[in-house]
Amino acid sequence: MATFGFIGVGNMGGALARAVCQKISPSDVMIADYSAEKAEAFAKETGALLSDNESIAASCKYIFLGVKPQVLPSVLTALRPILKQRKHGDFILVTMAAGISIATIEYILDYALPVIRIMPNTPVSIGEGMILYTSNEFITESEFEVFTDALSFAGKLAKIKEKRIDAASVISGCGPAFMYMFLEAMTEAGYNLGLEREDARLYAEQTMLGAAKLAMSSEESLESLRIKVCSPGGSTIEGVKSFEENGLSDTVEKALMASFIRTKELGRG
Numbered sequence: 450m451a452t453f454g455f456i457g458v459g460n461m462g463g464a465l466a467r468a469v470c471q472k473i474s475p476s477d478v479m480i481a482d483y484s485a486e487k488a489e490a491f492a493k494e495t496g497a498l499l500s501d502n503e504s505i506a507a508s509c510k511y512i513f514l515g516v517k518p519q520v521l522p523s524v525l526t527a528l529r530p531i532l533k534q535r536k537h538g539d540f541i542l543v544t545m546a547a548g549i550s551i552a553t554i555e556y557i558l559d560y561a562l563p564v565i566r567i568m569p570n571t572p573v574s575i576g577e578g579m580i581l582y583t584s585n586e587f588i589t590e591s592e593f594e595v596f597t598d599a600l601s602f603a604g605k606l607a608k609i610k611e612k613r614i615d616a617a618s619v620i621s622g623c624g625p626a627f628m629y630m631f632l633e634a635m636t637e638a639g640y641n642l643g644l645e646r647e648d649a650r651l652y653a654e655q656t657m658l659g660a661a662k663l664a665m666s667s668e669e670s671l672e673s674l675r676i677k678v679c680s681p682g683g684s685t686i687e688g689v690k691s692f693e694e695n696g697l698s699d700t701v702e703k704a705l706m707a708s709f710i711r712t713k714e715l716g717r718g
Contacts, residue, residue, distance in 0.1 A: 453599065454479040454509030456502050456524065458491045461545060462515020464574040468603035470495045479505050506531040511541050511596060518546040518715045525557045532558065541565055541592060547618065548716030551585050551611060563587035565596060566611065568618035569603065571625050578604030579621040583611040615712045623708045627701075632657060 452473070455466040458480050470478055475496030481504075482488040492499040505512055506528040516524050521544065532540070541563040544554060551564045565588060568581040580603060584593075597606050609617055632653050639649025664674060679686040 451479040451498060451500075451505075451508065452477045452510045452595075453513070454481075454500070454505030454511065455497075455513045455515055456481050456505055457513075457515030458482045458488060459515060460571065461569055461573070462513060463491060464571070464578075465513065465515070465545075465569060465600065465603055466491070466497060467495060468573060468576065468601075469599045470497055471602045472599050479509055481505055502528060503531055507535070509540065511543055511599075513543045513545070515545060518549050521546045521549060521554075522557050525554065529558050532562065533560065537562065538587070541588060541596075543567060543596075545569060546715075547622070548615060548712045548714070550716060551583075553716065555585075561585070561587070563592075566614065568614055568622050570622045573603040576602055576604055580604060580606045581609050581614055581617050581621060582606060583609055583614050615716075616709060619705045619708045619712060623705070627704065628657065 453466075453469050455462050455478070458466055459482070466478060466480055476498065478495075478497040479500040480488060480491055480495075480497045481499075481501045482491070488499055491497065502524070514521060514524060532542075542554065543565045544551075545567050547568070549566075551566055554564055554566075555561050563585065565582055565584045570579050572578045573580065580600060582596075600606060632650070635653035635656075636646060636650040639652065640646045642649075644652075664671060667674060675689070679689055
């Protein structure tokens with residue numbers, strides 16, 4: 450019996466499974482995917498055990514459901530007879546489907562069972578992810594410790610109340626796409642200023658990385674850090690004024706709200 454099982458090893462499920470395989474023995478990880486070719490390639494790459502949905506549901510302690518929100522109900526329905534045969538506390542479902550609450554999962558399965566709900570983001574693939582997680586009342590502290598330790602190679606983990614996870618996931622889960630848009634805009638602007646695109650991209654990427662690391666290591670507010678870059682009458686302050694005049698904060702808030710609304714829609718099916 451493997452400790453960890455992954456049903457679905459696409460971009461997100463696969464990234465998390467790779468992280469777990471770096472932390473524990475791959476022989477303690479089972480994987481399955483609707484694409485047999487993808488599952489076989491993943492097992493060959495990582496050393497994880499090639500399996501199927503039913504075997505993972507029947508034997509693993511932590512069962513990761515790496516499937517899309519639209520697919521999750523049918524997957525759960527198919528696994529329901531197997532899961533109901535297992536003892537309460539012998540396994541934990543780990544879901545990463547956007548917008549789908551723990552209560553919804555319990556409703557689909559028609560009984561209350563241990564569930565951890567996570568929202569990871571794509572940087573987990575390089576060990577720099579942000580993984581939000583919440584659960585129902587059936588998870589013990591020791592089970593949480595095993596879970597968080599196994600995922601430690603994927604990035605930072607933060608426990609959060611479920612009522613806030615959708616809002617938080619808009620920042621961490623959708624956020625990378627918004628960051629890439631800003632990097633694209635910076636790169637294109639640099640090109641228009643006479644730089645080579647490759648150079649402009651490098652300058653933008655390293656600047657974003659450095660600014661984020663400085664913010665994380667500092668106890669100062671983001672406003673204070675921003676002000677420190679802006680010399681009175683200097684170049685930076687003119688760009689900041691332009692952002693303010695063009696409503697950057699309002700634009701960002703509207704984008705996050707649009708993503709938040711869609712997340713809620715996904716949860717309603």
